[in-house]
Structures are given as C-alpha cells and as structure tokens.
Amino acid sequence: MNRTIMLPASLDEAVEALAATPGAVPVAGATDLMEAVNAGRLRPAALIGLGRITELRGWRYEDGGTAVLGAGLTHARMDRPDFAALIPALADAARTAGPPQIRNVGTLGGNIATAAPAGDTLPVLAALEATVTLARAGGTREVPVSHLLTGLDPVRPGELLTWVRVPLLHAPQVFLKATGRSGPSRATASVALVLDPARRAVRCAVGAVAPVPLRPLEAESWVAGCIDWDARGDQAASAIDPAAAAAFGEYVAAACVPDGMTESGPGGAHAAALRLRRTVSVLARRALGRALK
DSSP states (O other): OOOOEOOOSSSHHHHHHHHHSTTEEEEETTHHHHHHHHTTTTTSSSSEOTTTTTGGOOOEEEETTTEEEEEBBHHHHHHHHHHHOOOHHHHHHHHSSSSSSHTTBHHHHHHHHOTTTOOOOHHHHOOOOOOEEEETTTEEEEEHHHHHHHHHHHOOOOOOEEEEEEEESSSSSEEEESSSSSSOOOEEEEEEEEEEEGEEEEEEEEEEESOOOOOHHHHHHHHHHHHHEEEGGOOOOSSOHHHHHHHHHHHHHHSSSOOHHHHHHGGGGGHHHHHHHHHHHHHHHHHHHHHTO
16 A cells, blocks of 8 residues: 655654644654554554654753753664763663664654553653653643653644653663563563662662553652762762662562562463562662662
8 A cells, every 4th residue: 555755854844744644653763663564553644754854863951951862863872972971771771772773773752652561761761750842733742751651641643752851860870671582682671770869869660561661659769768878989889788779679579560460370470470570679679789889
C-alpha cells in the first residue's frame, strides 16, 4: 500500500504537516517502525520524517540549571564524552541500548514515544523527573515524562514531541541493567539512581519489570535518611552502612516486584518472579553503592 512520506526541513513545517495530515506518524530513527508495521500493529496513513530537522538533533543549556535535549538526539550522540559528563546515567543507558547500527539512528524522542517497557532511557528520565515539550499548531505544553508514559497526560492528536528537559543535578547518577545474554540486548530489569544532595534526596526508577518505569518512593525516602550527606573525602565512600544499602535493594525489589508476582504458578512462574526480585535487589544495591563512591 502506498503511503505519503513528508520530509519537513524545520520544526514549524513538521508541526504544520502533522496538523494537516490526521493519522500521520512522525518518524526519526525508525528502529521500531518497520517491526510494528510488519507485525500489523501499525498502519500509518502517512509518515513525517524528522531527519532533516537539525535543531532537534542537538542539546543546549537553559537558565535554571536545565539541559534541553532535542527529541532527535541519537543514542550514539548521547554516549559521547561531553554529554556523558553532563548526564552520566543517560549516557550509560544510551551506550547499552543496542548494537551500533541501532545506537547510530535510534533517538531519545523515539524511545519515549515508543514507550517500550524495556526502553533503556526511560527509567533514567523518570528518576531525573524530566519533562517533555509537545508542540502543535498554535502552541506548546510541558508534560512530565512519567505522566506521558503512564497515560495520565498522553500525546494528543496533532502534537509532536520536540524537546526533553532534564534538571542538571551535578551529582552522582548511575544506570545499571541486567540482560539475558552478553553484549547489547534487551533489559530484563534496569535501575536508574540519582542523588540530589541539595535536597538530601535519592531518586530511583526501575525499568523493564512493568509496562512503565516504577518509582519506589518509600524506599527512596527511607534510604535518604540513612545517608550521611555531610561525609567528605575518604569518608564519602562509607556514607551509608552496608546493611542499609542491602536493605534498600530489598526494599526497592519488594516495591517493584510485588508479592502477587511471586505466587506459585505453572511453568516455573514463581521461580522466575523470585529471580526477577533478586535481580532488581542487586541492581538497586549496586547502583546506590556506585553513586556513593
């Protein structure tokens, strides 16, 4: 079936094309598009290619300590040293997002729009409490990434995801993930953890274990009270008791892999859920330990 393909050269042109063509699907890296089309999950009436819009492929600083990331920013670009120094956890997630051919074309905006449960950047954005800008003819609006992913405030017809705003904490942050095999592959579980010393807070998000990243808010609050935020120098590495770090891992795992998932069931479901809980516990404990080094 023939489909219309539009290639706007500017953000304004893209928004206008989307408004004029109901049912059109914006596409950048297209790493998930053909899979969805071939599987019959997507039958777009038209495609709006965003590859020519250079302004969406970069990033900039904004007053107030925020980085504004273009939705067309590729995983490979986020892995470069200058970006990694700015948002380390997002660079770590981008580095493990897949083989080079995927990282070279896959984009941050595509990861958010696709909202696959195992999307590597999603728990990082949730932990950083990032927001996105949605543009449409006549205006824009800001939406928390977590609201977008959970459907509390989804993308509306005619809207285009253009920017991702990430607070710059200038503090340790970590992304870790577990996979079923060696090398770049889909996560079976992932954990993003960031420290916010100014607020004496810990923010954590767990990915791949549910349809959307999960925030164990009670575990965050509890472990923040266990950290010696005033530790300096050699004492910083022991800013939390090892037993508390281990307990934090268990707390996060229990919150994100609830008891209902570990009930006995056919086909070894009980054992698989227990393994998943153990994996999340280890990832959370290690992420906290690395952040506090």
